Amino acid sequence: MKKNLMSVLILALVLVNLILTGILTITILPQTKKSNELVNKVCSAIDLELESGDGTESASIPMDQIVTYKIEDAMTINLKTGADGETHYVKLTASISMDSKNDGYKTYGEDMADRETILKDTINSVINTYTMDEFNADRQAVKDAILAELQKQFGSDFIIAVNFSEVTVV
Numbered sequence: 001m002k003k004n005l006m007s008v009l010i011l012a013l014v015l016v017n018l019i020l021t022g023i024l025t026i027t028i029l030p031q032t033k034k035s036n037e038l039v040n041k042v043c044s045a046i047d048l049e050l051e052s053g054d055g056t057e058s059a060s061i062p063m064d065q066i067v068t069y070k071i072e073d074a075m076t077i078n079l080k081t082g083a084d085g086e087t088h089y090v091k092l093t094a095s096i097s098m099d100s101k102n103d104g105y106k107t108y109g110e111d112m113a114d115r116e117t118i119l120k121d122t123i124n125s126v127i128n129t130y131t132m133d134e135f136n137a138d139r140q141a142v143k144d145a146i147l148a149e150l151q152k153q154f155g156s157d158f159i160i161a162v163n164f165s166e167v168t169v170v
Helices: 002-051 054-060 103-107 109-127 132-137 139-154
Strands: 066-070 075-078 089-099 159-169
Touching: 066 109, 075 109, 089 109, 103 109, 109 139, 132 139, 132 159, 139 159
Parallel strands: none
Antiparallel strands: 066 089, 075 089, 089 159
16 A cells, blocks of 8 residues: 555656746746847847948958059049939049958969959949939948949959049039
């Protein structure tokens, strides 16, 4: 009879343990899901911030490694007609910054003067897509668009920045 009573007691304890494990799982699982979602959101935010620095890569490259090529002639570029219906243009002097340690620089950058017409054409075609208001509102977006187009054209990321000087919008 003692063995039977012990078996019943063990069975009762196993059932209580099973019930408590079920309750614990039911109460902890929603909190775990919420914590997992929070971790995913934080990871997503960090990834977006790390990837959004397309135009700011020059900050991680030492200054002694950056080579600048200046397009000597000032460029006069027609802007897209805006809401006012008037024709506007921008006159600017542009230059590009390149990473001298990048393999693409060794291939294309050392003789960039031979490719100046490609640079001018790309700058011209990108700026043509902006109105005067868009150009004035966010010049960094224009520079980033030119940079992306140049990197696509050369098939390399040795060009790290596009710079404007002497900008006049009329």
